[in-house]
Amino acid sequence: MNLPLRLLCLGLGWLMVGFAVAGIFLPVLPTTPFLLLAAGLFARASPRLERWLLEHPTLGPSLRLWRDKRAIPARAKTAAVALMVTSFVFFCIASKPSLSLAAVVAAAMLLPALFIITRPTA
Structure with a gap:
C-alpha cells in the first residue's frame, strides 16, 4: 500500500475509534459499527493497530464476536x-x-x- 493511502486509512481508522469512544457515552451514536470500520481500516494500514483493537479488553470482545460468529450479545x-x-x-x-x-x-x-x-x- 502506498504511503498516502496508508496514512489516509490510519487517519480514518483513528477517527472511527474516536467516534466509537464517543458512542460509549452518547446514546444516539453507535459504538460497534465504528469499531468494525476502524478494524478494517487498521487491517489495511497497520496490522499492529488492528491487533491492538481486537485484543483491547473493553473494545475487542464485541469485535471478535462479530468477526468470528457474526453475532451480537x-x-x-x-x-x-x-x-x-x-x-x-x-x-x-x-x-x-x-x-x-x-x-x-x-x-x-x-x-x-x-x-x-x-x-x-x-
Whole structure:
C-alpha cells in the first residue's frame, strides 16, 4: 500500500475509534459499527493497530464476536433497540412531527433495529 493511502486509512481508522469512544457515552451514536470500520481500516494500514483493537479488553470482545460468529450479545441488542425506541419517542415528543415525517423516521430506525434483532445472539 502506498504511503498516502496508508496514512489516509490510519487517519480514518483513528477517527472511527474516536467516534466509537464517543458512542460509549452518547446514546444516539453507535459504538460497534465504528469499531468494525476502524478494524478494517487498521487491517489495511497497520496490522499492529488492528491487533491492538481486537485484543483491547473493553473494545475487542464485541469485535471478535462479530468477526468470528457474526453475532451480537443479547445485552447489546436490547440496549440498541431500547435506545432507538427511546430516541424515537423523544423525537416525537420534542418536535411534534407530521405523521409522514414520523413514519420516515420510524422506518429509518426500524431497518437497523431489524438488522440487529435478526443477527445471531451470543
